[in-house]
Amino acid sequence: APSVLTMNGHFASIGEAPSEDQYELGIQVIDEEKEFNPNLNKYLQITQTAHSGFNYHLISVFGSQSTGKSTLLNHLFGTQFGVMSETERRQTTKGIWMSKNKNEAVEGKGMADNILVMDVEGTDGRERGEDQDFERKSALFALATSEVLIVNIWEHQVGLYQGANMGLLKTVFEVNLQLFLKDKQSNPRSLLFFVIRDHLGTTPLTNLRNTLIADLSNIWASLSKPAGLEKSRIEDYFDFAFAALPHKILQPEKFVAEVQKLGTRFRAGHRKANGFDQELEGGVFLPEYHRRIPADGFSIYAQGVWDQIVNNKDLDLPTQQELLAQFRCDEISREVLEAFDVAISPLEEQQGEGVRSGKPAVMKDLGNTGKASRMKSIKAFEVEASRYHKGVYARKRVELEGKIDTRLKALYHGQLSAAHKSGVISFSEAVASAVKAGQKKGASYEFADIVAREKSVALKHFESEAKSLAIENVSWSNFKSQYNLYEKDLDEVSARLRKEEMRRLATRVERWVRSRLGESVGLEFNKLGSGRGGSGAPETGEKPLTEKDLWDRIWNVFIATVKEAETRFIERAKSFDASQDEIEVGLWRLRRKSWGVLRVKIDEEVMEGNILLKLRENFEDKFRYDEAGVPRIWRPQDDIEGIYTKAKESTVTLIPLLSRFRLAETYAPPDLPEWIGVAPNSVDPKDEEDLAPIGGVDEEEGKSLEEEMTILSEAKRQDLVVRFKKTADGVYVEAKRSAIGGVAQ
Ligand code: GDP
Ligand code: MG
Structure with missing residues (x-):
């Protein structure tokens, strides 16, 4: 599309890459092909309007061709809209042009900020015999966007009811009804601002105003109104303002002065009364005229509106606003x-x-x-x-x-x-x-x-x-649930740590059991070394008490020790809030471990060298001391052999006794399974790998209680008997020798 050159400036038209100086004069919003310029927002940005929110204003100008509309705008707003050349009388290109006000303050009374002016060219199609399509479309567009519609009219046209202007106004009223029928909530109003040109002054403005009002009322009355709006009045939709300007060419200075005065009216104002009898105070911009489209959305909105108009769709502003x-x-x-x-x-x-x-x-x-x-x-x-x-x-x-x-x-x-x-x-x-x-x-x-x-x-x-x-x-x-989860985790960790703490405690208690048993069980075995402890009477065949109830004493000292350890364990475990269940598991483990400790201690005591030494001591005690505990001095006539045999026999009887853990009373092993007790339910086999199986307790291991209680195997027993006898023989030979030797001395 061709751009329009006016003076030295440039209006950006469609298809031109936007750059600052191309917008010097303004922008062609809609061209003669009815295309919408996609760079409108760019123009608003360049002119610092885009971020003004609602603080901007839109004015459109209507009127017959060559009535000095563009000339008026250029004087009022410092714009440079195309003006028909005096000499060429060539028509300016059809379309809608926009430019931002460049006049700032007039006589100290500031104009409103960000006034955007639209110069609508070619709204007088009827005058040129063209179709009125563009007129109708541009009127719709102007009404959908603008607060103030300037209607430019020659003084001599006022009262010419059949004139082109009146046809144009009829169109404006019709499209207005069509447009705002659907938009009852926002109740949009517009100001029709009549500017009467070439005012001679002979007819006062008031008279002209009255004539125009009468004409407008007639036009309104003649409109066929949509259903529901038959009774609507023109003042329901429009306010009116009037101004007259002297002839620009005949009275140029007066013209300029009056235009300047007119300019001061383009600022915020408020209403005194409605409709025909309105009087606006202050300026012409009443808040209710504003279409409430934020500046940064104006281009999108205008484009949407124009698309609907061009495609002859029912223009529905509320929907447009929502879109x-x-x-x-x-x-x-x-x-x-x-x-x-x-x-x-x-x-x-x-x-x-x-x-x-x-x-x-x-x-x-x-x-x-x-x-x-x-x-x-x-x-x-x-x-x-x-x-x-x-x-x-x-x-x-x-x-x-x-x-x-x-x-x-x-x-x-x-x-x-x-x-x-x-x-x-x-x-x-x-x-x-x-x-x-x-x-x-x-x-x-x-x-x-x-x-x-x-x-x-x-x-x-x-x-x-x-x-x-x-x-x-x-x-x-x-984050309550996260907090709860965290607390739950801490509790789990606490439980794990407590379990570890329990293990440490168990280890300490087990160590204590080991040392106690080491002493007390060692002591019991040491007593074996004395053949006269408890002083039985060998000649009556009765075994000495100390030997017969060896296992009873060991068992008793064992369960007493473990009992004490259990008490310590319970006390300590309770101090760190262990559960009953955890305590039970701990005690169960303690009993098993303690048994293991005892069993190891016994095995140590019956190790070959150890037990042989004890048997020898036991034998020597019986052989070398008399019933009164006095050491024997062997003489040749003594029955060395008899004493030897008796002592030897007596000691040998200890071997089967030592071979099995049996209680004297029942002549049976202690009830170890009963004493250890069944595993608590909460015991996890995975955690108990460190526990050695116990015969008779862990039956699935295939080891019986009898086997668990077997201290010396049959083979070891026989071996022990043979070795002991040899030892005893040695002692006997020595005694015999000493007896003979004593005589020789
Ligand atoms: P538009 O087509 O309505 O925009 O009119 P223009 O602004 O292009 O002006 C058309 C012609 O009218 C130009 O030759 C202007 O010099 C002339 N003109 C502008 N203002 C006035 C005015 O106030 N009175 C008269 N008589 N002629 C004017
Ligand atoms: Mg013009």
Whole structure:
């Protein structure tokens, strides 16, 4: 499309790449082909209008061709719309042109900010015999966008009811009814501002005004109105204002002065009364004229409106406004999310890296950063988007919050999971080091107290992190369930630590049992070395008491020792809050382990060298001492052989006794299975691998109680008898020798 050159300037037309100087004069919004210029928003940006919110104004001018409309606008607003050359009388290109007011203040009374003026060319198709399509379409477009419609009219045309102007006004009224029929809530009004040109002054403006009003009423009355609006009055939709200007060519100075005066009326004003009898106070811009399209959405809105008009669709402004709101809210949301992304992505990356490397870190100050970014984003959206359709805005705001919160939620959950992990680790470490410190001091530390103290520290830590992430009135940011999960985990860790503590306690108690049994069982075996302990009467065949109830005494000392150990264990375990169940398992293990300790101790005592020595001592005691315990001095006449045989026989009887753990009374093994008891239900076989199987107790092991209680095998027993006899023989030979030797002396 050709651009229009006027003077030295340039109006940007469609298809031109936008650049600042191309917009020097303005922009061709719609060209003669009825194409909409997609660069309109660019123009609004270049002229600093795009971010003015509602603080801008739109004026359109209507009137017959060559009535000096463009000339008027150029004087009023410092614009440079195309003016028909005096010499060529060539018509300016059809279309709608826009330019921003360049006159700022007139005589100290400021004009309103950001006045956008639309010069509508070619609205007088009827005059040139063309179809009235463009006239109708541009009228619709102007009404859908503009607050003030300047109607430019020669003085001598006033009262010519059949004139082209009146036809144009009829069109304006008709499209207005069509347009605002559907839009009852917003009740849009427009100002028709009649500027009467070439006013001679002989007819006062009031008279001209009355004539025009009478004509307008007639036109309104003649309109066929849509159903439901039959009774509507013209003043329901329009306010009217009037001005007259002197002849520009005949009275140029007066013309300029009057135009300047007229310019001061383009500022904010308010209403004194309605309709025909209106009087606007202040300027012509009443808030109710404003179409309430935010400046940054104006180009989209105007384009949507124009598309509907061009395609002869029913123009439905509320729908257009909603569509605009959706489009703009989405755009604003996208911009806001981009900024949010810049703030949040690095944190997400940092967190992701931590997770991938297996070292999730708790990020510093995340709550504040997240909150600030969220607030900033929503606020930014609010500022721009809340100017649009309320319903759409509210919906899009919820959508935006949803998107922001999805990101924050993931980030925050990651943060809490890191806090959870590190919290559990520090908790176990803190407990372990407090236990270690307690052990070092030797004082009996209270495990339960340590756990309780460290748990409360760990919970407080987590809680303060969770609280720092909480967002007011946002339900997902209440991290109660994460907190509960954390506490549950701490309890599990506590239970595990307590179990370990129980093991340590068990080990200590077992050590104590080992040392006690080592002494007391050793003592019992040592008594074997004395053949006269309990002083039985060998000649009556009665075995000495000490030997006969060896196992009874060992068993008794064993169960007494374990009983004492159990008491210690229970007392200590209770101090760290072990459960009844845990205590039972501990005691069960203690009994089994203690039996093992005893069994090892017995095996040690009956080891070949040890037991042989004891048997020899036992024998020598019987052989070398008399009944009164006096050492024998062998003389040749003594019955060495008899005494030897008796002592030897007596000692040999100990071997079968030693071979089996049997109680004297029942002549049976102690009821070990009964004493150990059945395994508590909570015993996990996986945890008990360190427990050696016990014959008769762990039946599936295939070892009987009898076998468990066998101290010396048959072969060992026989071997022991042979060895002992040899030892005894040696002692006998020595005695014999000493007897003979004593005589020789
Ligand atoms: P438009 O077609 O309505 O935009 O009219 P123009 O502004 O292009 O002006 C058309 C012709 O009218 C030009 O030759 C102007 O010089 C002339 N003109 C402009 N203003 C006035 C005026 O106030 N009175 C008269 N008589 N002629 C004017
Ligand atoms: Mg013009």
